[in-house]
Amino acid sequence: MLSSAPHARALIHRPALRESKPRPEAVRVTDLSRVLQLLRDPLSSSLKERQIFILKKVVKQCQRGFLLRDLADIFKILNVCAERVCDHPEYARVLCDLLQICSLPFLKEKASDERSFAAVVTDCVSQMGYLMRIPLPELRQQICSTVIAFYSHDKHQHSSDGLSPARLDYRALMLERSGVSETLVMSLALMEEQLPVKLCLLQTLQILSRSSEVNCNLMLRAQAAQKICFHMSEGDPSGELLFRSSEILWNLLENGSRQEVTSQLSSSDCIASLKDAFLHLLLNGFRHHERQLRNDLLVLLSLIAETPGAPLIESGFVKHLTPFITFPELKSHNPLVRNLKLTFKQEDFEMKKLLLNIIVVLSRDLAALQLFREGRVMLALMLLVKPSSSAVRSGRRSWTCRQQEELQLQALSTLSTLAPLMLDEYITCQANTCLLLLLDCCLQDDSFSGQGHGFHSRGGKKAQLRYCVRVLRSVVSAQHEPLRQDLCDQGAIGQLLGVLRRFLGRPEDEDAVALEIQTDCLFLLSVLCEGDVHRKELFGRDGVEVLIQYLSLDAALVFSGLGHNKLLLSTVDCFWSCVVGCFGTEDAFVAGGGVDLLLQLLQRSPRRMLTPLTAVLLELCENPQAVAHLLRWSGERDASAPQLLLHIWRREEEQMGVSRDPHGVIADVKRPIVSRHQDESSSSSSSHDVSAAVRDVSENLRANIYCIFCKLGFEGLSGLSAEDHVTLSIIHRYLDFKVCEVVQEVWSEAAPAVPSDEAALKSVLQVSEAAAESVRSLQQSILGRRQQEELQEERRLYSEIRFTHKQREIAADAWRSYVARTSNYSVLKEFRRLREERSTGEHDTPSDAETQGPPIDKPEPVTL
Structure with a gap:
């Protein structure tokens, strides 16, 4: 024991004079080795006060940070102190001080130190996470603060002695490689009774998962989503526990594997915890951030609902949620909504949209559909869809016009999924009448160019028309004949033709939405009229005129990318279902030049369009007038x-x-x-x-x-x-x-x-x-x-x-003879002599024209 005293005094002596470049604030490696030797010396166990004094001296000398080459010894010292802290609490303060210095950037003497000591840094940061096993709240909080500072703070401290701090991206990379985020997640189980420490640890995990995919995957490997969700609804008057837990789950969703997160949250305990937290905030949360957090939890539950096999029905979540879905459209005596008050502000509006969205997600479950029937969800949706519901009710607070418009469109979007699954409730609510009234209301507007509000309502009346037609298409496709008959009895065929006529001749409205509306209308007409001669007669000449105008579509537009190819196919299908088989409409089509248009399309269309076009022509050839037009037709290049x-x-x-x-x-x-x-x-x-x-x-x-x-x-x-x-x-x-x-x-x-x-x-x-x-x-x-x-x-x-x-040779010889006679008198005399002899022999006197010879003009060459 006495021999160790001089050794301890030597540790605190001033630096030796033989050092040429003293570093007043950085501890020498030899000093740290001797400190470590002193701590491990079994003879110095009774010099606890002196050891703590030496450690405090080390802390004081390293206020700027630890050198990268000294980290191995520093963390050996930390581990020795950690082993003694349970029996000797005096070491806790030193541990916290050393960890606080670790929050500063490590110092490098050379630029290559970062690469040379990368493995040491990774191991040291990993060991820092293992210190969470020590059951001291102040030590655990210091570890969390150190990790946050090490990962986030960027303090450049260049000095004249050549030391510089490690880069922030280097520190972040070392922390990711160390796996400390996984260790911190596993240490959550040690803090059941330490709420402040747990909050500090959650804050650390929140920062580590904010932008790092590696940290998120490491946390998920430790079942972070499940462990955090288990305890997020525990008692916490400040609400910080719920807030930070929700933020971590969102970070894991954004930066980690979404499938893994939802899989971990799909257990009954997690869903129950989320449900309790959501209901608590919905019924008791009135502050702005509480309403936002409530909406975040609802989104998480919606994502869990998309996971196959998630026990949302068994946990009672859907049963508790149904009254809120129909609120405030329907009156209810359910105690959950009896005293519920909505402020109709933006957060409540977002919650209403999320509730409508979760209907679509849950509609795949038959048990959820039964709960929707019992909760009259279809009636609530129809109340949102009704055209009269856009007016603000007098004497009551309600949604604004902008909010009502977007809710109406989202309710229509929800109906397009839910209505085919709940046809009995759809018919009971007289939904066909409501949708046709809305369709008529859209057609009464002079223009479709109005701009709506929000995602669904881009396009004003055109957006309403789009979603209304989409709902009709979904229910008509359900093969329910009484529903189709009800639509025809209420004049749906005429209204759909009115929609198509509204878009004809309006090139300013030619966009993807307009083409989708027209395609859906043609599909609706095809389904309604198929196989029914009476409905084809209702389609009549007005419908034939519309089809002829659509068949006049330029075939070059098929490749425009807007959707004209679908429009053309829908037109052909509509002709097949609404015209073929009814003699009156067939004759009107042939008289209007429809056969010529079909043949023109056949001549100009791409290969994939030829089969339906030839099939339609084949059906039309049953009409003798169509055959006559087909034989008389002449197309490009007289084909x-x-x-x-x-x-x-x-x-x-x-x-x-x-x-x-x-x-x-x-x-x-x-x-x-x-x-x-x-x-x-x-x-x-x-x-x-x-x-x-x-x-x-x-x-x-x-x-x-x-x-x-x-x-x-x-x-x-x-x-x-x-x-x-x-x-x-x-x-x-x-x-x-x-x-x-x-x-x-x-x-x-x-x-x-x-x-x-x-x-x-x-x-x-x-x-x-x-x-x-x-x-x-x-x-x-x-x-x-x-x-x-x-x-x-x-x-x-x-x-x-x-x-x-x-002939050219004869003409050339005649011309040469004529030139010779006119230029040489002896040739002319010989020519006359021969002619006189010929005329004498034939007893015929030559005429004056013969003596004159061929015409002076040069004969024209014969063109092949």
């Missing part, structure tokens, strides 16, 4: 309808990889019309699937073209080229070739099992191959005739060319 269909057939076979030679002749008589896609489908399908040949007929554009030619006829089609006739010969035997494909499939499947039918199948296949061979022979003869015609045309052309050259 007739048969020529257009034959061109589409060839292009389709090219796309599908059908085997043809360069002239379009059948290349494989055993597989005359089999495509590459059909081979892939047949090889991948099982034996229990539908036949590939039959499925190809139902999905193939070529089948529609074949049926159209069956209506037009295969003979007497004028204006077809040899190439068209080659293609037409294949189309003529299309059905025979399909029979051949089916027989081949039967042969491949049934022939080994039924040997007795082998001869019959072979004979059928031979007949089919003979038919394909005859078609190929016909095609070759057509091509041969075309070749002969081309040869004859070539000979005729060459004959004309030779005749033209001969």
Whole structure:
């Protein structure tokens, strides 16, 4: 014991004179080693006061911070003190002082120190988290303060002695690598009875999770969301516990794995804790931040509701929530809402929107739907949707016009999901009448250009119209015939046509929302009129005029990206459902030039649009007037309808990889019309699937073209080229070739099992191959005739060319003779002499015109 006294006195002696560059505020490594040796010396256990004195001296000398190269010894000293603090509380103050210095940036002597001592720093910060095991409140609070300062504070203390602090991003990186955030989460279980320490620890976790994905993932690995949620509703008069817990959960959602957070919060205990906190704030919270925190908790519960299997029904949350969903629209004697007062301020407005949103989330659960029925949620939604509900009730506080408008639109959006699931309640509330009244109210407005408020209400009346039509679409799609009949009885067909007419001829309103409204209206008309001749008659000529204007749409707009492709498809579908099958509307369509518009679309539309267009033309060919218009039609480059269909057939076979030679002749008589896609489908399908040949007929554009030619006829089609006739010969035997494909499939499947039918199948296949061979022979003869015609045309052309050259030669000789006679008198005398002799021999006197020779003008050259 006596031997240790001089050793202790040596520790507090002034620095040796041999040091050339003294550092008055930084402890030397040798001094720290001797301090550590003193603390570990078993003979110095009775010198507790002197050890504490030495430690205080170390604290005093390191007020600027610890050197990076001294950290290992510093934390060894901290661990020794931590081991003794339980038996000797005097070390607690020293521990807190040393940890307080750790909150300062570590000092580096060289720029490379940060990289050299990275592992040491990581280990030291990790050890700092392990000190939370010591059950001293002041020590735990100091650890939390140190971690916060180490992670957040950026104090640059450059000095003349060459020491500089570690960078903030370096410290943050070291803290993330240390895993101290995970350690702090696990230490939450040690602070059940220490509320101030728990609040300080939650503040630390809040700061660590604010912007770091690594810290959030480490915290989630320690089940942070679940542990924090367990205790967030515990008693705390200040409300800080609930606030900080909520903030940490939000940070974990934003920076960590959302799926992991919701999975941890989906337990019954967590949901019960969140429910209690939400109800407490809803019923007793009147301050601004309490209402905001209430809304945050409701969002968390909505996210949990999206997790499959979350026990929201079992915990009673939905049952307690239903009265608040219908408040203040419905009167209720439920004690939860009897004394509830809304301020109708922005926070209450946000809560109302969140409640409407959670209806959509919970609607996937049948038990929740039953609770909604008992709580009359549908009636509350209809009260929000009614056009008259936008007026502020006299004598009562209510939502403002802006708030009412947005709530109305969100209620419509909620109805589009909920109404198909609760059709009985929808009909009981006379929702069809309410929606048609709202639709009429929107049409009475002179303009759709008004700007609404909030997310849902962008666009004013156009937004109301959009969501109203969307609700009608959702309920009509539910295959409930009494509901559809009710809509038709109330004049929905005429109103929908009025909406479509409202958008026609208004290019200023042409945007994505307007196209969506028109598409939905056309879909509604298709569903309402499909299979009912009486409703098609109600659609009538007014509807036909609207469809003709939509079919006049420029095909180039299909690629605009706004949604004209959907609009065009909806128009074709509406024509199919509302016009085809009713003679009066069909005649009106044909008389209005509808057939010409369909053929123009067929000529200009992309490949994916061809199948529905040809299907519509096929249905329309049942009308003789339509067939006559189709045969008289002439499109671009004077192409007739048969020529257009034959061109589409060839292009389709090219796309599908059908085997043809360069002239379009059948290349494989055993597989005359089999495509590459059909081979892939047949090889991948099982034996229990539908036949590939039959499925190809139902999905193939070529089948529609074949049926159209069956209506037009295969003979007497004028204006077809040899190439068209080659293609037409294949189309003529299309059905025979399909029979051949089916027989081949039967042969491949049934022939080994039924040997007795082998001869019959072979004979059928031979007949089919003979038919394909005859078609190929016909095609070759057509091509041969075309070749002969081309040869004859070539000979005729060459004959004309030779005749033209001969005439040019005669004209040139005549001109040369004339020039010679006029320039040389002897030539002229000889010419006259010869002519006189010729005339004498023929007993005919030459005329004056003959002596004059050819005209002086040079003959015009003959143009080929």
